[in-house]
Structure formats: C-alpha cells, structure tokens
Amino acid sequence: MIMKSLTRRRVAVTAALSTLALGLAACSSGSSDDASAPLEGEVSGDITLLTPIFEGTAGQKLLEDELLPKFYEEYPDVTVSVDYTTYGNLNEKLTTAAVSGAVPDVMMMGVGWIEGFAERGLLADLSDLGLTEDELLKSYTPAIVDAGTWDGGVYAVPIMLDTRFGVARMDLLKEAGYDAPPQTWDELVEMAQALTVRDDKGTLERTGFDIMSLDSRQAFETMLFSADGDLFDDDDTAPAFNGPEGTSALQLMTDLVNEYKVEDIGFSSTDEAVNPLLNGRAAMGIAHNNLWTQGLEADPEMLDNLEPFIIQGDGQGMFFGGTLATRSATSKNPEAAQALLEFLASPDAALAANEQRGNVPALTELLDSDYVQGNRFVQFAMENLDVAKREGGPAEWLEVRGDFAPAVESALLGQKEPQDALDDLAGLVQTAIDR
Amino acid sequence: MSRTETPAGPTQVLPAPVRPPKRTHSPAERKLRRSGWLMVLPALLHIGLWTAIPVVATFALGFTDYNVFSPPRWIGLDNYVEIVQDPVFRKATWNTIQYTFWTVPVSMFIALVIAVALNQGLRLQKWYRTAFFLPQVTATVAIAMVWLWIFNPQQGLLNAFLGVFGIPGQAWLADPDWALWSVILVGAWQGIGIKMLIYIAALQNVDESLYEAASVDGASTVRKFFAITVPMLKPATFFVLVISIINAFQVFDQIYVLTDGGPANATTMMTYEVYRSAFEEFRMGMASAQSVVLFFFLLFMTLVGRRATREDS
Numbered sequence: 106m107i108m109k110s111l112t113r114r115r116v117a118v119t120a121a122l123s124t125l126a127l128g129l130a131a132c133s134s135g136s137s138d139d140a141s142a143p144l145e146g147e148v149s150g151d152i153t154l155l156t157p158i159f160e161g162t163a164g165q166k167l168l169e170d171e172l173l174p175k176f177y178e179e180y181p182d183v184t185v186s187v188d189y190t191t192y193g194n195l196n197e198k199l200t201t202a203a204v205s206g207a208v209p210d211v212m213m214m215g216v217g218w219i220e221g222f223a224e225r226g227l228l229a230d231l232s233d234l235g236l237t238e239d240e241l242l243k244s245y246t247p248a249i250v251d252a253g254t255w256d257g258g259v260y261a262v263p264i265m266l267d268t269r270f271g272v273a274r275m276d277l278l279k280e281a282g283y284d285a286p287p288q289t290w291d292e293l294v295e296m297a298q299a300l301t302v303r304d305d306k307g308t309l310e311r312t313g314f315d316i317m318s319l320d321s322r323q324a325f326e327t328m329l330f331s332a333d334g335d336l337f338d339d340d341d342t343a344p345a346f347n348g349p350e351g352t353s354a355l356q357l358m359t360d361l362v363n364e365y366k367v368e369d370i371g372f373s374s375t376d377e378a379v380n381p382l383l384n385g386r387a388a389m390g391i392a393h394n395n396l397w398t399q400g401l402e403a404d405p406e407m408l409d410n411l412e413p414f415i416i417q418g419d420g421q422g423m424f425f426g427g428t429l430a431t432r433s434a435t436s437k438n439p440e441a442a443q444a445l446l447e448f449l450a451s452p453d454a455a456l457a458a459n460e461q462r463g464n465v466p467a468l469t470e471l472l473d474s475d476y477v478q479g480n481r482f483v484q485f486a487m488e489n490l491d492v493a494k495r496e497g498g499p500a501e502w503l504e505v506r507g508d509f510a511p512a513v514e515s516a517l518l519g520q521k522e523p524q525d526a527l528d529d530l531a532g533l534v535q536t537a538i539d540r
Numbered sequence: 541m542s543r544t545e546t547p548a549g550p551t552q553v554l555p556a557p558v559r560p561p562k563r564t565h566s567p568a569e570r571k572l573r574r575s576g577w578l579m580v581l582p583a584l585l586h587i588g589l590w591t592a593i594p595v596v597a598t599f600a601l602g603f604t605d606y607n608v609f610s611p612p613r614w615i616g617l618d619n620y621v622e623i624v625q626d627p628v629f630r631k632a633t634w635n636t637i638q639y640t641f642w643t644v645p646v647s648m649f650i651a652l653v654i655a656v657a658l659n660q661g662l663r664l665q666k667w668y669r670t671a672f673f674l675p676q677v678t679a680t681v682a683i684a685m686v687w688l689w690i691f692n693p694q695q696g697l698l699n700a701f702l703g704v705f706g707i708p709g710q711a712w713l714a715d716p717d718w719a720l721w722s723v724i725l726v727g728a729w730q731g732i733g734i735k736m737l738i739y740i741a742a743l744q745n746v747d748e749s750l751y752e753a754a755s756v757d758g759a760s761t762v763r764k765f766f767a768i769t770v771p772m773l774k775p776a777t778f779f780v781l782v783i784s785i786i787n788a789f790q791v792f793d794q795i796y797v798l799t800d801g802g803p804a805n806a807t808t809m810m811t812y813e814v815y816r817s818a819f820e821e822f823r824m825g826m827a828s829a830q831s832v833v834l835f836f837f838l839l840f841m842t843l844v845g846r847r848a849t850r851e852d853s
Contacts, residue, residue, distance in 0.1 A: 197819045203608050221822075225609035306708075317714075370803070371693045371711020386694075504821040511628075514804040518716055537821075540605075 217497025315390030331422025398463025
C-alpha cells in the first residue's frame with residue numbers, strides 16, 4: 106500500500122516536474138534571442154534569498170538539505186545565502202535592505218505586497234527573462250497570476266497559498282440536529298445560535314461560530330467576499346469595502362457577537378495555542394487551511410469531524426493570501442536569481458514547501474499530488490480557488506492594511522457603528538491612495 | 541541688605557583691561573591632551589555616527605515625505621499637522637502618558653520598599669535580589685509571552701487565581717477596558733528590578749550614624765524612613781525617575797507581543813505608532829516627525845522630573 110502510494114506520488118511529481126520544466130524551457134525558448142535569458146550551466150554568481158517560509162528547524166532542513174542541493178546540481182556555479190525571517194519582520198527587513206542598498210536577489214513576499222514594491226521599483230519584471238503572464242496562466246488560475254502582476258508586468262511567481270473558509274464540527278452539528286454546514290447567512294446565524302453553549306452563569310463554553318481566532322482583517326475580508334463585496338473598485342483607485350456589502354458583512358459579525366451572543370470578546374484569539382474548532386470550544390468558524398495539519402498533530406481521529414465549507418451570502422466567502430517569489434530589480438546576478446526563483450516555484454520544490462507548512466500549492470497541476478489528495482482542507486481549497494478572492498489591489502495596500510483590524514474591532518466592541526467604522530477606514534485608505 | 545554706592549565725581553578713565561597672557565602648554569601637557577583626545581575618539585566617532593547623525597537626520601526627515609524607495613520630498617510642517625489631526629496618534633500619546641503615569645511611580649514605590657526590606661539583612665537576601673532583578677535581564681519578548689499565558693481568559697493563571705475567590709475572570713487583553721491596565725501591570729512589574737538595584741546601591745551609602753542618632757532620639761522606623769531614607773535617596777530617586785520616564789515612553793516590545801496595539805488601538809503607544817509608520821506604512825518622514833514629538837515629550841517630562849526632585853534641595 107505504502108509502496109503503491111510512493112510510486113503514485115513519484116509518478117505524479119515527476120510528471121508535474123516535467124511539465125513545469127517543459128513550460129520553463131518554453132519560456133526560455135520564447136525569448137531565445139534575448140541574450141540575458143537564463144541558460145543552464147552558464148548561470149553563476151552569489152545570490153541571497155530572503156524568505157518568510159522555510160523558517161524553523163524543519164523548514165531550514167528542507168531548504169538547505171533537500172531543495173538547495175538539487176538546485177546546485179542544476180546550477181553548480183551559483184551560491185545561495187539564505188536570510189530567514191517571519192512575515193512579522195519581513196517589512197522591516199525589506200525596508201532596511203532598501204535603505205542600505207543591499208536588497209536580496211530573491212525575495213519571498215505575500216499576496217498584496219507585490220503591487221507596492223513593484224511600483225516603488227524594488228522588483229524586477231520577470232518577463233524580462235522570459236517568464237510571461239501567458240506562460241503563468243498555463244499553470245495557475247488567473248486570480249493567482251493576478252496577485253503577482255502589476256501594471257502589465259509580471260513581478261512574482263506564486264509558490265503557496267493561505268486560504269480561509271468556513272469549517273464545521275460535524276459531530277457537534279449532528280448532535281444539534283444539523284446534517285450539513287450552513288448554506289446561507291440566515292442558516293449560519295440560526296445554527297450558530299443553536300450551537301452556542303453557555304453555563305448557568307452565562308459564561309461562554311462553546312461558540313457557535315468563531316471569528317476571533319483569526320486576524321480581524323482577514324475575518325472581515327472573508328465575510329465581505331461572502332457578501333459579494335470587494336475591497337476596492339475595479340481600477341483600485343477607491344475603497345469599495347464600505348459599500349452595502351461590506352457594511353452588511355461587518356454588521357453580521359457585530360451582531361454575532363453583540364446581538365446573537367454567539368461569541369464573546371476575548372473568547373479566542375490569534376494567540377490561542379489550540380484552535381477552538383479542534384478542542385470543541387467552537388462548533389463552526391472561519392479557519393485557515395493549515396487547521397488540518399494542526400489537527401493531524403493534535404488529534405488525527407477528530408479530523409473526520411471537520412467539514413470545510415464556503416460561507417455563502419450573496420457571494421461566496423473564501424479568502425486567499427499566499428507567498429510569492431520575486432527578483433530584485435537591482436540584482437547583480439539576475440539570471441542566477443531568476444533560476445532560483447523558478448526552481449523554488451517548480452512543482453517539486455513548491456510541493457515540498459507546501460507540505461511542510463500545510464499550505465495550498467498554487468500550481469494547479471499539484472491538485473493530483475498525494476499531499477493534496479491526503480489533506481482534505483488543501484484539496485477543498487484547491488477545488489474552490491475559482492471562487493476565492495485575495496486581498497490587496499492598490500500599491501498602497503501595505504500602508505493601509507494595518508488600519509483594518511482596529512476599524513473592525515471598534516465595530517465588534519460597539520465603539521462605532523459598522524458603517525461609521527468602515528467609512529472612517531475608507532477615509533484613511535483614500536487619503537493614502539491619493540497621497 | 542547693603543548696596544555699594546558709586547561715588548559721584550568726575551568720570552574716571554579706567555585703564556584698559558589687561559588680557560591674561562595666553563597660556564602655553566608644555567610639550568608634556570600637549571602630549572597628555574592629545575592622548576586624551578585619542579582615547580575619547582572612538583566614543584566620539586561612535587556617538588557621532590550612531591547617535592548625532594541619526595538625530596539630525598530624524599529632525600530633517602520629519603519635514604519630508606520619505607518612503608525609503610524614492611528620495612525625500614520637502615513638505616514643511618505637513619507631517620506635524622497630520623500628527624496633530626490624527627486621532628490614533630492622539631490616542632497613542634494619551635495611552636503613553638497613562639502608561640508612564642502609572643508604571644513609573646508605582647514601580648518606584650514598590651522598588652523602594654523592596655530595596656529597604658532587602659537592605660535589612662534578610663535571610664536569602666541574595667536570592668530575593670536575584671529574583672526581583674530577573675525580569676530586568678530577561679528579554680521582554682519572553683516575559684510578554686509568559687504574561688500572554690497568564691492573561692489568557694480561559695487557561696490563564698490570573699483568571700484561575702481570581703476564580704478561587706469567586707471573582708469572575710476577564711478578557712484582559714481583548715477587553716478595551718482592561719487591556720491598558722494589563723499592559724501597565726506588566727510594565728510596572730518588569731521595571732521593579734533595575735530601580736530596586738539602584739535604590740539598594742544608594743541605601744548602602746546612607747550614613748548609619750544618622751539612623752543611630754534618630755534611634756537615640758526615639759524615632760520610629762516609619763519616621764526614620766521618611767525623615768532619613770527618603771531624603772538621602774533623593775539623587776537616586778531623580779536618576780530612577782528620569783530613566784523610568786524614558787523607559788516608559790519607549791515601551792514597545794510588550795505592546796508588540798501582547799496586544800499589537802489593540803483592541804481597537806486601546807493599547808497603542810507613541811513608539812508603536814512610530815514603528816507602524818516606518819515599517820508597516822513605509823512613511824519614514826512621518827515616523828521621524830512622530831519621533832521628534834516623542835523626543836520633546838521626553839525632554840519635557842525629564843525637565844519636570846528634574847524640577848520636582850530639586851525643589852527642596
């Protein structure tokens with residue numbers, strides 16, 4: 106059985122690797138008359154990689170003991186120095202790197218980050234060395250490719266996605282007489298109320314729908330998308346999140362806390378060691394796809410009870426962020442940098458990186474891999490990527506995204522009406538865009 | 541009071557003041573001066589490079605729109621106007637003042653009491669000193685992580701402790717009514733160690749004969765504390781006050797780890813807003829202007845502290 110699985114996986118990975126290799130070869134051949142196109146064997150130089158993924162012992166081991174040796178087999182004259190960081194410190198690293206002029210040759214960054222850094226000239230247009238949007242569209246969904254493009258140029262290649270969607274504890278739902286997750290907002294409210302448990306003193310013991318374990322901004326974005334709303338207008342020049350859809354989404358979140366008493370402030374948080382869906386303190390909630398991996402480590406038998414679902418209002422609520430690889434516009438070894446970037450985005454390396462973090466591969470062809478097929482949340486996310494929406498849009502996104510959480514929290518805490526909170530936020534965002 | 545009268549009479553022509561002869565240094569003195577300059581040169585270079593130039597640059601950048609990636613653009617006082625109009629920075633300023641107001645005196649008082657107690661020759665004195673000083677030498681991030689667990693509404697030690705007495709637990713860091721107090725508690729607790737150490741050092745310089753004389757006069761322990769200990773510790777108190785105010789105004793790590801400035805900006809501080817402007821919003825010009833405001837706040841508070849502690853001297 107194990108042998109069969111390994112063989113199947115090897116075949117799948119080999120096939121995927123061959124496909125991307127052919128694709129990349131096509132990229133190179135597509136610009137064959139470009140003298141600077143990366144050519145295997147001729148690429149050389151010392152390059153640096155700044156990465157918020159591959160962190161921790163397991164991640165470093167994967168990158169340095171498994172992936173980079175494979176890269177060196179292909180490019181023996183390239184030396185890679187790795188600078189590990191976290192997403193929390195990535196901004197600081199990039200800022201200080203830009204000030205000092207020592208910008209890493211290859212940088213991994215998040216969805217929504219590309220626009221700002223591309224506009225500021227930090228990133229190179231990858232199509233200069235043959236990686237075009239048309240080529241990427243053969244391997245990724247349009248929304249994912251869009252996350253790496255800016256002003257007609259390709260500035261990033263996606264490696265992994267972080268998705269958020271609804272998750273239900275089916276054992277608890279069945280106890281309460283429900284046999285499927287909610288299909289509408291009304292059902293969500295009704296079920297959340299029925300599934301909420303408080304003790305005699307009114308202390309919350311189980312929330313019917315957990316929105317506190319997730320960053321407030323991302324929870325709001327997921328609900329906004331489920332209301333069929335958007336963060337910005339079509340040309341990303343004005344906020345759209347304070348329209349009727351956004352207001353109704355934030356109103357619903359506020360009502361869940363303050364009117365329906367489904368969850369109390371402080372009942373859970375992003376710092377929670379164990380997600381309440383895993384220990385039964387939540388019957389439903391918005392969760393990250395790596396909840397599956399957490400469950401696998403904590404209580405594998407319980408995973409059968411977890412059911413992912415799209416939160417449905419007038420739209421379908423699924424959010425995706427992710428990690429993309431970029432090349433510095435000032436790299437002294439652009440060919441070597443692009444070679445590393447393409448290697449890290451190749452099926453083999455990307456699959457390993459996603460598996461290590463329990464994330465969703467951006468490459469469509471990896472849907473058939475054993476990892477994806479063995480991880481129900483990742484599989485669910487990949488199968489529904491066509492309805493997922495991402496954050497970001499204008500080049501100023503990084504400047505304003507930190508303002509979302511206080512605005513959402515002010516509504517949840519009852520300090521402001523949802524419409525006022527969003528209007529005030531929209532004012533800040535518009536000022537930043539116009540600045 | 542007597543006053544010197546100038547005698548009336550014809551105007552006297554005063555002799556031109558004689559300038560003292562220019563002092564010439566002997567070769568040995570010149571050599572000594574050169575050696576002195578050479579010895580302070582590394583420190584001067586260090587301060588010039590890492591303190592003076594950044595300070596001057598900060599003042600200059602405060603008048604610019606600078607996003608790191610493109611050259612600074614002169615915008616005059618726009619950053620300062622925005623700071624005045626920004627409700628979040630106003631909130632951060634007020635939070636910082638509240639934080640300083642509560643952490644500095646409270647931790648100074650507790651530190652003084654502990655220092656006096658530990659100066660009495662208690663058993664396990666060294667152990668106690670180490671225990672009280674430990675938070676000071678432990679990384680704030682590590683401390684904040686421990687407090688994060690203590691404050692956890694469900695599994696936290698604090699709510700469990702209160703539960704023993706039938707007191708309902710709180711969402712310490714998520715409730716805007718409690719979040720700032722929770723942060724203040726951590727700040728006060730962490731600051732006790734260094735203050736205690738300074739007070740202990742100062743206490744050991746207080747002349748024992750003063751206490752002996754007071755005892756002969758029949759002074760009680762409390763009377764001796766307020767009439768001898770407190771006045772004799774005045775220089776140390778001024779020093780502790782100044783460094784405590786500076787430290788309190790620079791609070792950052794524990795906010796970063798404990799609350800991220802939330803909920804709804806309830807615990808954001810001036811330093812945290814400087815960080816956000818610089819590294820989240822890439823507005824180095826704005827961050828510089830906010831730093832200048834912070835600098836003048838610190839200067840003002842230090843001068844007030846100086847005046848307060850010198851009044852009776």
